[in-house]
Amino acid sequence: MNTIHKIYTTTQLPVAFCYPNEFFSVKDTLECGQVFRYYDLGDGYYGVFSGSHYAQLHEEGNQVVVQTHDKDYFFNYFALDVDYGELVKNISAISPFMREVANFGKGIRILRQDSFETLFSFIISSNNNIKRIQQIVERLCEGAGQQTPFGYAFPTSEDFDCVADEFFSTLGVGYRDKFLLYAARNANKDALEKLKTPTPTSTARQQLQSFLGVGPKVADCVLLFGLEHGDVFPVDTWMKKVYHEYFETGLPDGAISEHFCNLFGENAGLCQQYLFYFQRN
DNA sequence: CCCCAGGGCCCGT
DNA sequence: ACGGGCCATGGG
Numbered sequence: 001m002n003t004i005h006k007i008y009t010t011t012q013l014p015v016a017f018c019y020p021n022e023f024f025s026v027k028d029t030l031e032c033g034q035v036f037r038y039y040d041l042g043d044g045y046y047g048v049f050s051g052s053h054y055a056q057l058h059e060e061g062n063q064v065v066v067q068t069h070d071k072d073y074f075f076n077y078f079a080l081d082v083d084y085g086e087l088v089k090n091i092s093a094i095s096p097f098m099r100e101v102a103n104f105g106k107g108i109r110i111l112r113q114d115s116f117e118t119l120f121s122f123i124i125s126s127n128n129n130i131k132r133i134q135q136i137v138e139r140l141c142e143g144a145g146q147q148t149p150f151g152y153a154f155p156t157s158e159d160f161d162c163v164a165d166e167f168f169s170t171l172g173v174g175y176r177d178k179f180l181l182y183a184a185r186n187a188n189k190d191a192l193e194k195l196k197t198p199t200p201t202s203t204a205r206q207q208l209q210s211f212l213g214v215g216p217k218v219a220d221c222v223l224l225f226g227l228e229h230g231d232v233f234p235v236d237t238w239m240k241k242v243y244h245e246y247f248e249t250g251l252p253d254g255a256i257s258e259h260f261c262n263l264f265g266e267n268a269g270l271c272q273q274y275l276f277y278f279q280r281n
Numbered sequence: 282c283c284c285c286a287g288g289g290c291c292c293g294t
Numbered sequence: 295a296c297g298g299g300c301c302a303t304g305g306g
Contacts, residue, residue: 033287122287129286132304174302179289215289236287254296276287 013056016071018063023084025107026057026064032108032277034225036121036134037141037154049077050114052146052153077112084109091271094264097246098271105277110270111225115192117154118226123179123213125221139171140180160184179213187211192227201229216257224269233260233268238279 030038030045038047044058055068068074075081088106092099120140125133137154144155144163155163168177168184195204204227208219220234233239235257243249243256251259264271 125286126288127286127301128288128303129305132286135304172303175290175300176302213289217288221287234287237285238287252296280287 013054013067013069016055016066016068016074017080018060018065019078019080021059021062021064021107023088023106024064024078024080024109026059028105028107028277029078029109029111030057032105032273033130034221034273035111035113036130036137046150048141048148048151048153049074049111050117050154051156052148053077054148054150079109079112082109087267087270091264091267091274094271098274101274101278102271104281105274108270108273108277110230110273112228113226114154114189115195115222115226116157116187116189118222119187119192119208119211119214120154120180120183122218122221122225123183123211124173124176126176126213126215126218136171136173143167143171157184157188176213179211182212195223196227197229201231204229205232216254220257220269224272230269231261231266233257233264233272235260236276238276239272242275242279 026045030047035047035049037049038045041056041058044056046054046056048054053068053070053073055066055070055074057064057066059065066074066078084106088102091102121133121137124136124140128136141152141154144159144167145152146156146159147153163184165181168180171177171180173180195207201223204223205216205219208214208222209216214222217234217236220232223229223232224234233256235253239256239260240253243251243259260272261268
């Protein structure tokens with residue numbers, strides 16, 4: 001455990017709740033590429049989630065133990081009101097292959113993350129790898145976010161108002177600096193929140209793609225992880241491999257997402273996460 | 282030197 | 295509308 005970990009885990013937080021781990025793997029849920037600000041402690045994890053919400057998680061026996069002062073927030077954040085057993089059953093009925101894939105990744109839960117943070121995080125994610133995305137997001141928080149007892153919060157719109165344009169060129173994000181600058185100057189959380197249901201997914205996607213650096217894939221990730229639109233299928237390089245290895249091979253890349261959306265319907269996003277996890281492992 | 286990473290932009294057809 | 299070149303950066 002390094003120094004940073006010691007600092008942020010010294011305080012014993014109250015156990016907010018426990019939850020069966022059959023359909024809630026802490027490791028798989030945090031490491032499947034939907035969230036970037038978590039830290040592996042060896043026998044658990046901690047993180048500053050969705051702005052400035054701090055929690056520590058570990059598994060004991062067949063239970064996930066969540067320690068935080070933000071009990072209600074994290075019950076919703078981990079979508080613990082959703083019956084993933086039922087979702088896995090439904091997805092398993094699609095095909096023998098999807099049964100295998102869903103069972104392999106059944107510990108994954110799709111998080112209800114902050115829309116503002118998700119937008120910036122996935123602008124950074126394009127043509128990038130998860131390790132470097134994490135490092136860049138961390139630098140963004142250290143440089144513009146508020147300091148809290150448990151680490152730096154993700155910057156708010158007001159925090160971005162206080163940094164110079166040139167700040168975004170100091171993050172090591174390469175050509176994405178101008179995308180982040182545009183989002184910092186034009187995005188606001190209230191407008192993003194209005195893109196949740198009942199706004200149709202297609203309308204919300206169109207709005208998101210008006211941001212620089214936000215194309216179909218990044219928009220789908222924001223819709224799925226930050227705006228609770230489950231009927232999307234983000235297509236990245238991994239999903240192209242999945243399509244050509246395990247499904248048909250006739251469609252151009254641009255048509256793969258719609259193909260899988262038609263196949264998987266309202267649970268397309270979860271199917272995509274299961275396939276992503278399956279392909280990467 | 283190469284290729285790849287949770288892609289998107291911009292330009293030609 | 296579509297396809298290909300290009301784009302910063304770091305790791306393998």
